[in-house]
Amino acid sequence: MSEKYDWLVQIPVNASDMKAWANARDAHLLHLKPYVADGTIVFAGPTLAAHPKEPEDKMEITSSVMMFRARTEEEVRAIVSKNAFVEAGVWDMDRAVVAPFKCGDSALKFYLSSECV
Template identity: 35%
Template sequence: MVDWVVIAFDKTDRAPYREEHLAGIMPQVEAGKLVCGGAIYNEPKAPGEPKTVAGSHLQVVADTKEEAIEIVKGDVFAKKGVWDMDNLIIYQFGCAIRQAVNKFK
């Protein structure tokens, strides 16, 4: 198994699918396929303005790049066109250290 870092930029509003997206995360974690994930943010346009979501960072465990992409395609954000699947950034990742953070507990 290989770790893959995936950056998926948003093309559209994720809010309508957020709850379904979150519900689908834990099964991937429990299966050992998703070991890290979260939103990535744009810099605020001016001081004091809120940050906006640019997309998502995922760390996927899979044997091949194609398998990692299939895992990403299974997410509701991919299925509903939130993520720009034509422009995924995906690289093998040699994880040297991983510390547990779980905001779902």
Template identity: 30%
Template sequence: MNIEPSKREWLCIIPDKPDRLAKRLEIRQTHLANLKPLLEAKKLAFGGPMFHDAHPVAGQAPQFKGSTMIFRAATEAEVRETLRNDIYATSDVWDLENTQIIPVLNVIS
């Protein structure tokens, strides 16, 4: 199977650094706003948080442990550059050294 470079998809599993929950929550709205252009350009197909042990219960603060995202990009290097420029990375929330970037193909949407 030969996939066009512009159609390549990459699953990113991005852990948070320890004790960064307060910073994550502080800049969350900026992070989400900054993703809008990527969504509109179809460079980001999916994104959302990972939780520690369970989904949050109503009235309790979520216990985030990182993020998952699916990017569309020609190369893994392009994905890494996008992640490096995200406010979660520049504000030292994400642990980019332990990030997994896995080539995937979404066949069901």
């Protein structure tokens, strides 16, 4: 099977230790960089308990969300398992979700194309 599929990943953050999050953040981003560069990771970012009311307010991070383009769920989980947030205990891997996903951008392009009209 050579076709790549979209996968939506959501991993809850252990909010009790945001110091570990801050300490592992640079290594976490460094791990993601080559996957972003080659298109395996399409987007990534944190979910928040709420948007900060003021620019100086801290963000309360509740989870990490990423969209992968990969052949299998196992391939996605293998990449995620090597991230610094796993070793640092930032991510609650017992509650991680890797779900088959269809990126709306691709679907929107299809529905707007002449083939579908």
